[in-house]
Amino acid sequence: MFWRNLTKLIAAAAFFAFCFVMLGRVIGYASPWLGLLGMFYFMGLAKVAEPLFVLRMPRALHAVDSEVSARPWYRRLGVRGFGDLLRNTPLRYLNGSVYRSAGRRSLDAVRRQAESAEATHFWAAVLFTPYIAYVAWRGFWMETLVFLAVQIAFNVYPILHLRAVRARLAGLGFGAAG
Numbered sequence: 003m004f005w006r007n008l009t010k011l012i013a014a015a016a017f018f019a020f021c022f023v024m025l026g027r028v029i030g031y032a033s034p035w036l037g038l039l040g041m042f043y044f045m046g047l048a049k050v051a052e053p054l055f056v057l058r059m060p061r062a063l064h065a066v067d068s069e070v071s072a073r074p075w076y077r078r079l080g081v082r083g084f085g086d087l088l089r090n091t092p093l094r095y096l097n098g099s100v101y102r103s104a105g106r107r108s109l110d111a112v113r114r115q116a117e118s119a120e121a122t123h124f125w126a127a128v129l130f131t132p133y134i135a136y137v138a139w140r141g142f143w144m145e146t147l148v149f150l151a152v153q154i155a156f157n158v159y160p161i162l163h164l165r166a167v168r169a170r171l172a173g174l175g176f177g178a179a180g
Contacts, residue, residue: 034142038149041133044126070169084159109171109176110176123156123160130153
C-alpha cells in the first residue's frame with residue numbers, strides 16, 4: 003500500500019511539473035498566473051499525499067471553540083452559507099472525504115479529514131500570500147485583486163468553514179475544542 007501511494011504521489015508530482023513547464027512555455031515563466039497554478043498544485047499534491055502524511059495546523063491554531071460557528075461575525079461573513087454552497091452543489095466533490103456519506107464514515111474519520119483539509123488550505127494560504135504581495139509589488143493590480151478573491155474563496159472561507167465543522171464535531175465529543 004505504501005509503494006502504491008508513493009507511486010501515485012510521484013506520478014501526480016511529475017504530471018503537475020510537466021503541466022507547469024508546458025504552460026510556462028505558452029504564457030511565459032514571468033506570468034503571475036503560474037503562481038496561482040502552483041497554489042492549486044500544492045493543494046492537489048497535499049490531497050494525493052494524505053495516505054503517506056497529513057499536513058497539520060500549527061499547534062497555536064489547532065484548537066477550536068465549540069461555539070465558533072455561533073459567533074455573530076461567522077454569520078455576517080456568511081460562513082454557514084458557504085458551507086451550504088459546498089454541500090448542496092457539485093462543489094462537494096472537490097473533497098468528498100469531509101462528508102459522512104450517509105453514515106458510512108465515522109465522525110472521527112470526518113474530523114481527521116476536516117483537520118487535514120483545513121491544514122492544506124491554511125498552508126496554501128500561507129504560501130500564496132507572499133506571492134500575492136509580490137504580484138502587487140510588480141504592479142499587476144488586476145491579477146492581485148483576482149488572486150485576493152481566489153485566496154478568500156479557495157482558502158479563507160474553507161478554513162473558516164472547516165473550523166466550524168470541527169467545532170461542531172468537538173461539541174459532540176470528537177476532537178479537541180479550545
